[in-house]
Amino acid sequence: MTKPQTGLIGLGTMGAALALNIAEKGFPIAVWNRTTSVTHAFKADAGDLAVRITPTDSLADLVAAMAPPRAIILMVPAGPAVDDMLAALAPLLDKDDLVIDAGNANFHDTNRRSAASLPFRFMGIGVSGGEEGARHGPAIMAGGTAADWARMAPVFHAIAARTEDGTPCADQMGESGAGHFVKAVHNGIEYADMQMIAEVYGVMRDGLAMPAPQIAPVFAKWNQGTLKSYLVEISAAVAAATDPIGKGPLLDMIVDAAGQKGTGRWTAIEAQNLAAPIPVIEAAVMARNVSARRDERAKGQALYGPGPQTASFTLEDLEHALIAGKILCYAQGFAMMTAAAREFGWALDMPAIARVWRAGCIIRSAMLNDMATALATDPARNLMLAPFFADHLRRSLPSLRRVVSSGALNGHGLPALSGGLAWFDLMRTARGTANMIQGQRDFFGLHGFKRLDGLDAPHGPWART
Numbered sequence: 001m002t003k004p005q006t007g008l009i010g011l012g013t014m015g016a017a018l019a020l021n022i023a024e025k026g027f028p029i030a031v032w033n034r035t036t037s038v039t040h041a042f043k044a045d046a047g048d049l050a051v052r053i054t055p056t057d058s059l060a061d062l063v064a065a066m067a068p069p070r071a072i073i074l075m076v077p078a079g080p081a082v083d084d085m086l087a088a089l090a091p092l093l094d095k096d097d098l099v100i101d102a103g104n105a106n107f108h109d110t111n112r113r114s115a116a117s118l119p120f121r122f123m124g125i126g127v128s129g130g131e132e133g134a135r136h137g138p139a140i141m142a143g144g145t146a147a148d149w150a151r152m153a154p155v156f157h158a159i160a161a162r163t164e165d166g167t168p169c170a171d172q173m174g175e176s177g178a179g180h181f182v183k184a185v186h187n188g189i190e191y192a193d194m195q196m197i198a199e200v201y202g203v204m205r206d207g208l209a210m211p212a213p214q215i216a217p218v219f220a221k222w223n224q225g226t227l228k229s230y231l232v233e234i235s236a237a238v239a240a241a242t243d244p245i246g247k248g249p250l251l252d253m254i255v256d257a258a259g260q261k262g263t264g265r266w267t268a269i270e271a272q273n274l275a276a277p278i279p280v281i282e283a284a285v286m287a288r289n290v291s292a293r294r295d296e297r298a299k300g301q302a303l304y305g306p307g308p309q310t311a312s313f314t315l316e317d318l319e320h321a322l323i324a325g326k327i328l329c330y331a332q333g334f335a336m337m338t339a340a341a342r343e344f345g346w347a348l349d350m351p352a353i354a355r356v357w358r359a360g361c362i363i364r365s366a367m368l369n370d371m372a373t374a375l376a377t378d379p380a381r382n383l384m385l386a387p388f389f390a391d392h393l394r395r396s397l398p399s400l401r402r403v404v405s406s407g408a409l410n411g412h413g414l415p416a417l418s419g420g421l422a423w424f425d426l427m428r429t430a431r432g433t434a435n436m437i438q439g440q441r442d443f444f445g446l447h448g449f450k451r452l453d454g455l456d457a458p459h460g461p462w463a464r465t
C-alpha cells in the first residue's frame with residue numbers, strides 16, 4: 001500500500017468517526033491515539049475499511065508512516081492538549097507538512113497558533129454534526145490560507161455532507177481563526193434555535209395544556225413548511241417518544257436543566273467584544289444558565305405562586321413567532337460575522353457560510369437556502385432588510401407580538417423570542433431614545449453630544465462653568 005498523506009491524532013468519538021469517513025472515501029490514513037490500545041481496537045473494528053488504516057504507536061511512527069507533504073488532523077480536546085500536540089510534532093515535521101486542528105478551538109487560540117512561527121503549516125477547521133456527521137458527512141468550516149484549503153479541499157469535499165443538489169458543505173471561511181469563529185457563531189445560533197423551540201414547546205405545554213403526544217405532530221407539521229429543519233424534526237421525535245423504562249411521554253420525565261460545553265457563551269462574549277448585538281443568542285445562553293438553578297426556581301414558584309397561566313394565541317401564531325424569531329436570530333448572527341470580518345481582516349464569504357450550513361450541521365434548515373440567496377445579492381446588508389425576509393417578517397411579526405405579549409401577561413418566560421422582538425423594534429426605529437442617554441452622560445460627565453441640526457454643540461445648560 002502507498003504511504004498515506006493523511007493522518008489523524010485522537011481516536012475519540014469524533015476522531016474515530018472522521019477517520020472512518022476519510023478511509024471510506026478512498027483515502028489511506030495513518031492514525032495515532034494517546035492510549036495505544038484504542039488505536040489497535042480502532043483498526044480491529046474498522047471492518048472492510050481496515051485495509052486503508054495504518055495504526056501507529058508513537059508520534060514518530062505516525063510521521064514515518066506517512067508520505068510528505070503530510071496532513072495531520074488533530075481531534076483532541078480544545079486548549080492545552082492542542083498546544084501540547086503542536087509542540088510534540090514540531091521536531092518531527094517538515095515545513096510543508098500541515099497540521100489541522102479540527103476540534104472546537106476558541107478562534108483566538110487559532111489566531112495565535114496561526115501567527116506563531118511553527119516549523120510546519122497550520123490550519124483550524126470547525127466541524128459540525130456530532131459523531132453521526134463526522135462519520136457520514138459533517139459541515140466543515142475551514143480557516144487558514146487559500147493554498148492550504150486548496151490542498152485539503154479534495155479530502156474535505158469528499159467527506160462532507162452534501163445538499164440535495166450535491167454541493168459539498170465544506171468551504172474556506174477565511175484566514176487564521178475564521179473557520180473556528182464561524183463554527184462558534186454556528187453553535188451560538190444552535191443554542192438560540194433550540195431555545196426558541198423550547199419556548200414554543202413551553203407555551204404549548206403550559207399555556208395551551210397540550211400533552212407531549214399532541215405537541216409532537218405540531219412540530220412534525222411545521223417541519224413540512226418554512227420551519228423545515230433538523231432541530232424542528234428532532235423536536236417532534238423527542239416529544240413523540242414514550243418512556244422506555246417508565247410510563248407516559250419520555251419528555252415529561254427529563255430533568256429541565258440544560259447542559260452546555262460553553263461554545264454558546266464564547267459567542268455571546270465575543271459579540272460583546274465586537275459590540276455586535278445578538279440578543280437571541282445571549283438570551284439562549286442565559287436561559288441555559290437559569291435552567292440549571294432548579295432549587296431556586298422551585299423556591300421562586302413557591303413564593304410567587306402558580307406558574308404560567310393560560311395563554312391566548314393559536315398554534316399558527318406560534319409557528320409564525322418561531323419563523324420571525326429564527327429570521328431575527330440569523331440576521332443578528334450574520335451581522336456579528338460582518339463585524340468580525342471587519343475587526344479581524346477576514347474576507348468572510350457570507351453566502352458561502354449559509355451554504356455550508358445547509359447540510360451536515362445541527363442548524364441545517366430549508367431557510368438557509370433563502371439566506372444564501374439574499375446574502376449573495378448584498379452580503380453586508382442586514383438580513384432583516386433583505387426584501388425576501390422583510391416580506392416574511394411583515395407576515396410573521398404580528399404573531400410574534402401576540403405570543404410575546406401574551407407570554408408576558410401570563411407568566412411565560414420567553415427570553416429569546418422577546419429578545420428578538422425588542423431588537424427588531426430598536427432596529428426599525430429611526431429616532432431612538434439614546435438622545436436621553438447622551439444628555440445624561442453630558443450631565444454627569446461632560447461627555448458632550450452631537451446636535452441633529454449639525455451646529456456646534458456646547459455642553460447642556462447643566463454644565464457648571
Ligand code: NDP
Nearest residue numbers: 010011012013014015034035075076077078081103104130
Ligand atoms: P473524546 O473525549 O471522545 O476524545 C478525545 C480524544 O482526544 C481521545 O482520543 C483522547 O485520547 C485524546 N486526548 C485527550 N487528551 C489528550 C491529550 N492531552 N493529548 C493527546 N490526546 C488527547 O472527544 P471528542 O471526540 O468528542 O472531541 C474531540 C474534539 O472535537 C473536541 O475539541 C470537541 O470539542 C470537538 N467536537 C466534538 C463534537 C462532538 O459532538 N463530540 C462535535 C464537534 C467538535 P485517549 O483515548 O488517550 O483518552
